[in-house]
Amino acid sequence: MTHPLEPRLAAYIAGRMPEASDLTVSDLERISGGASRETYRFVLAWTEAGEARRRKLILRRDPPASLIDTERRIEFEAYRAFAGSDVPVPAMLWLEEDPAALGHPFFVAEEIAGFQASPQMLFSGAYDAVLPAVAERKWTILGRIAAADPDALGLTRWMDAPAPDACWRRELDHWEVLIDRDQAEPLPVTRAAIRWLRANPPPPAQKLSVVHGDYRTGNYLYDPSGEIHGVLDWEMCHLGDPLEDLGWSLQPVWSFGRTGLAGGLVPNDRAVAIWERASGLSADPEALRWWILFNCVKGQGIWVGSAAAFNRGGNRAPIMVYPAWWLINAQDRAILQVMEKL
DSSP states (O other), rough: OOOOOHHHHHHHHHOOOOTEEEEEEEEEOOOOSSSSSSEEEEEEEEEEEEEEEEEEEEEEEOOOOOOSSSOOOHHHHHHHTTSSSSOOOOOOOEEEEOOTTTTTTTEEEEOOSSSSOOOOHSSTTTTTTGGGHHHHHHHHHHHHHHHTTTTTTTTGGGSSOOOTTTTHHHHHHHHHHHHEEEEEEEEEEHHHHHHHHHOOOOOOOOSSSEEOOOSSSSSSEEEEOOEEEEEEOOTTEEEHHHHHHHHHTOOOOTTTTTTEEEEEEEEEEEEEHHHHHHOOOOHHHHHHHHHHHHHHHHHHHHHHHHHHHHTTOOOOOOOHHHHHHHHHHHHHHHHHHHHOOO
């Protein structure tokens, strides 16, 4: 059965590929997950210069209401900035900010096919022998993101560049405002963490870096050898303190129940050492602790925001309420763990 988006998407792409004829879109299917973007895979077929061609592609479209409000231009430009670098990303093809074509803004990218992203698969036991290799690649890539020059990448055109001593306050202000807006019930543990963060600010950022914003197990594509072939989900990308990304990767909820292992992979100190070597930067333990705790607050902001979008009726997809049900209590426990109160 033809998906109703297929002819509309084909018409749009035909307008972007005037050299193509007999252009069709087929096998359009929604990929599970995607609380901040609707993600579909599809096959594009066309004829060009007398030759039949096919390509597997990805459509990322804004949903009616999102777990997080982000700009698709930011995500698109972040991917493009790292194309061809030692940070593996899919190639971007087209960005459309006008909602007329498909009902919501979207972009189209190549599909990196044949690899896994699932944390459940990674920790099923089948990959145990290569988990150290996954960790080596994971934090090496994150280190390379931190080392990159945002200006040379052209990202200062699209993203605000805070002063080094303003990075922490901007991020904490942003997420506290969202928690104020979206919480459905009091969050005393989170509020205690916010008070501590404001009373004990970190030092200024050692450099202004690209911050992926959601760099965790589940947002990269891996293979059975432990190699990583694509870093995904850049919708929260911004410029800021490189320790912010490292702190998110060490957030306790991303251990997936594998207590004491960063990202469920290796001890924290090992992950930090890999990152320091790859980035050429240092991770002061107290500053890093601040950013890990901040990321616990940020996580809580995402989970309560997801529940709010569901409760307001803007997006009734089950993926919107699941994070709140699963993670709000777990995030409180992570906060207490980082604050050494558990």
